[in-house]
Each structure stands twice: as C-alpha cells, then as structure tokens.
Amino acid sequence: MPPPEPARDRAxxxxxxxxxxxxxxxxxxPASPREIFxxxxxxxxxxxxxxxxxxxxxxxxxxxxxxxxxxxxxxxVAQVLPGPNVCNLALIFxxxxxxxxxxxxxxxxxxLAPLGIVIALTVLYTHYAQHPVVAGALxxxxxxxxxxxxxxxxxxLPSLRRNPLGHRPALAFAALTFxxxxxxxxxxxxxxLVFGAIAYAWAWRRLAP
Amino acid sequence: MSAPVLVxxxxxxxxxxxxxxxxxxxxxxxxxxxxxxxYLVEQQHWMTDAQFSAAIAIAQSAPGPNLLFVAVLGWGVxxxxxxxxxxxxxxxxxxxxxxxxxxxxxxxxATRGVQAFVHGxxxxxxxxxxxxxxxxxxxxxxxxxxxxxxxxxxxxCLRTRISPLWLIAAGGxxxxxxx
Numbered sequence: 439m440p441p442p443e444p445a446r447d448r449a450x451x452x453x454x455x456x457x458x459x460x461x462x463x464x465x466x467x468p469a470s471p472r473e474i475f476x477x478x479x480x481x482x483x484x485x486x487x488x489x490x491x492x493x494x495x496x497x498x499x500x501x502x503x504x505x506x507x508x509x510x511x512x513x514x515v516a517q518v519l520p521g522p523n524v525c526n527l528a529l530i531f532x533x534x535x536x537x538x539x540x541x542x543x544x545x546x547x548x549x550l551a552p553l554g555i556v557i558a559l560t561v562l563y564t565h566y567a568q569h570p571v572v573a574g575a576l577x578x579x580x581x582x583x584x585x586x587x588x589x590x591x592x593x594x595l596p597s598l599r600r601n602p603l604g605h606r607p608a609l610a611f612a613a614l615t616f617x618x619x620x621x622x623x624x625x626x627x628x629x630x631l632v633f634g635a636i637a638y639a640w641a642w643r644r645l646a647p
Numbered sequence: 648m649s650a651p652v653l654v655x656x657x658x659x660x661x662x663x664x665x666x667x668x669x670x671x672x673x674x675x676x677x678x679x680x681x682x683x684x685x686y687l688v689e690q691q692h693w694m695t696d697a698q699f700s701a702a703i704a705i706a707q708s709a710p711g712p713n714l715l716f717v718a719v720l721g722w723g724v725x726x727x728x729x730x731x732x733x734x735x736x737x738x739x740x741x742x743x744x745x746x747x748x749x750x751x752x753x754x755x756x757a758t759r760g761v762q763a764f765v766h767g768x769x770x771x772x773x774x775x776x777x778x779x780x781x782x783x784x785x786x787x788x789x790x791x792x793x794x795x796x797x798x799x800x801x802x803x804c805l806r807t808r809i810s811p812l813w814l815i816a817a818g819g820x821x822x823x824x825x826x
Contacts, residue, residue: 482710489711
C-alpha cells in the first residue's frame with residue numbers, strides 16, 4: 439500500500455485498495471440499476487432544452503449520489519470524450535456503480551421516454567409550427583432553458599475552490615474558456631487542445647509529490 | 648414530411664455517416680449538426696433546410712438530451728427505421744469509447760497523469776457550461792421580455808430550489824404572450 443501523498447487534496451490514499459472517489463465521498467449511492475434507471479428517467483423528463491441543469495440538481499442536490507466536485511469531474515471526462523455529454527455522464531456513472539448493466543440502465547433511462555415524446559412532438563409540430571402562440575411559447579421556454587444552463591455553470595464555480603491549480607488560476611482558466619468559446623467563438627477542439635494542454639501541464643506540476 | 652425512398656446502399660451510407668460523426672462529436676452531438684446538414688440536405692437532398700432547422704428546434708424544446716435531434720433527423724429521412732439507424736449509428740461508437748476510456752481512467756485514477764487531467768480540465772468544463780448558457784441565450788437578445796426572463800431564471804435558480812419545470816412553464820406562458 440502506498441504511503442499517503444500530502445500533495446493530493448483527496449483522501450484517496452488512506453482508504454486502501456484502488457477505488458473511485460465516487461464511492462467514498464458522496465453521501466448516498468444508488469441501490470440498484472433499476473433505481474438508476476428511475477432517477478435518470480426522471481431527470482431526463484424534466485430536462486427541457488438540456489438535461490445538464492437537472493442532472494446537477496437531481497444527482498448532487500437531491501439524491502446526493504455525487505458531490506459537486508465529483509459532478510464536475512465526471513462532466514469533465516464526459517465532455518472530452520466524443521458523444522453527447524449527459525449521455526456519456528449517465529453511462530459512466532451507471533458503469534461505475536453496476537458495470538455495464540448500470541451504464542445501460544442510466545443511458546436507457548435518459549433516452550427512452552424522451553425519445554417517444556420528441557417523436558410525438560415532431561408529428562404535432564408539422565401541424566402547428568406556424569401558430570404564433572406556439573412559436574412564442576417555444577422562444578420563452580428557450581430563454582428559461584438558457585438561464586438554467588447558465589446558473590448551473592455559476593453553481594459549479596465553487597467546486598474550483600479546492601482545485602490543485604489554486605482557486606484563482608482555476609477561475610482564470612474558466613474565464614478564458616468562456617471568453618474563447620462564448621465570445622470569440624473559437625472552435626471547441628482548439629480550446630480543449632490549447633487550454634487543456636496548459637491546464638494539464640500546470641496541474642501536473644502542482645501535483646508533484 | 649414526405650420521406651424519400653432509400654435503397655440498401657443509402658441505408659448503409661446513412662448509418663456509416665452517423666457512425667463517423669459519433670466519434671467527431673467532442674463536446675456534444677450538437678457540434679456535428681453542420682456536418683449532418685451538409686450530408687442530409689446538401690448532398691443527399693433527403694430533407695429541406697426548414698425540416699432540418701425544425702428538427703433541432705423540436706429537440707431543444709422537448710425534455711431529454713439534445714442528442715435527440717439526431718432521432719428527429721432520422722425520422723424525417725425515413726420514419727422509425729431511419730430514427731433507429733441514426734440513433735444507433737450515433738450512439739454505438741461514442742458509447743463504447745466512453746466506457747472503455749472511463750474504465751481505463753478509473754483503473755489509473757490515483758496516478759499523477761489522471762489526477763492532473765481531471766483537475767486541469769475541471770475549470771474548462773465549468774467555462775464550457777457557462778458558454779453553453781450564454782450561446783443558447785443569444786436567441787433571446789432581440790426581446791427585452793425574454794432577456795428579463797433569462798435574468799429572473801438565473802436569480803431564482805441560484806436562490807431557491809424550485810423545480811426548473813415551473814420555470815420552463817412560466818417561460819412558455821411569457822413567450823406565448825410577449826415573445
């Protein structure tokens with residue numbers, strides 16, 4: 439067993455054999471793949487215009503299956519892998535708890551019911567798309583959806599406090615990313631490559647034993 | 648939508664295209680929408696511009712992951728079987744890769760390399776979430792009422808634990824009257 443490494447901000451090392459910090463810090467954990475399916479189904483059905491805000495709310499604030507830091511960590515991994523972020527997040531979360539059955543349960547819960555709804559809407563939409571009230575309502579819901587995503591980002595900011603980069607450098611990286619993507623519209627690929635490489639190298643140095 | 652007639656090679660082309668785009672979808676499926684547009688509308692003429700835009704708008708306004716616009720596109724091209732083809736093509740590679748990569752990282756999570764990656768990426772991730780909110784909100788910039796709706800949403804969301812469902816419903820009502 440390796441001795442504890444003081445440079446790390448996690449309590450990983452004193453907990454014994456290899457395991458996930460997803461298991462030791464979160465106040466609660468799912469009981470079964472069925473429960474995972476149920477919760478991901480519930481959060482997907484609430485997720486109008488994007489599931490991320492609800493995922494944060496349900497997994498971190500309500501079920502307490504993840505701490506805020508774990509949520510950001512999982513999202514980071516889901517984000518850099520190809521594929522839909524929240525689906526990757528669901529899949530990895532499920533897999534960490536119950537293997538591929540858990541992953542399938544989470545992904546299925548996330549996709550199946552909304553798929554039925556979206557197809558029903560497609561059929562309806564072709565009839566009512568021109569109606570101004572329908573178009574207006576869609577715009578209003580879109581504005582709320584944008585506000586929800588933005589506040590999710592604001593709620594995740596405090597998770598950077600314990601980042602080994604240091605609080606201020608971490609905030610600076612977040613601000614730079616925001617400036618590049620939202621304001622300058624630099625393609626995501628380049629932002630991840632350049633800022634990601636710098637942040638990685640920085641974290642690598644700071645984590646020196 | 649009047650569905651075009653697809654022959655066997657078209658089905659494989661459709662499936663192959665979405666398989667490929669799956670692996671290119673870093674940061675979310677929506678990032679590959681321009682490429683899907685090029686293939687479905689400009690190259691194959693399987694759907695019109697308007698149908699393509701409507702597909703994305705519907706997926707945005709419905710509950711569930713944004714990825715579902717892929718299902719609406721497939722449905723528009725060839726009904727249920729088209730939906731199955733695009734969804735399976737779009738999910739299979741990324742899902743397999745995500746599981747493999749996550750397990751690989753999990754097994755090495757105590758190593759300095761994985762720790763540096765996870766912690767180095769965290770601020771970028773938060774920055775990306777804020778960016779998504781900002782970019783989605785641009786559609787509302789033309790209307791004061793919609794901007795106010797967004798600001799109120801952020802304030803309420805930060806100060807209370809009210810379910811976002813109520814906020815979405817309120818947004819729909821506001822939009823129906825003034826949007």
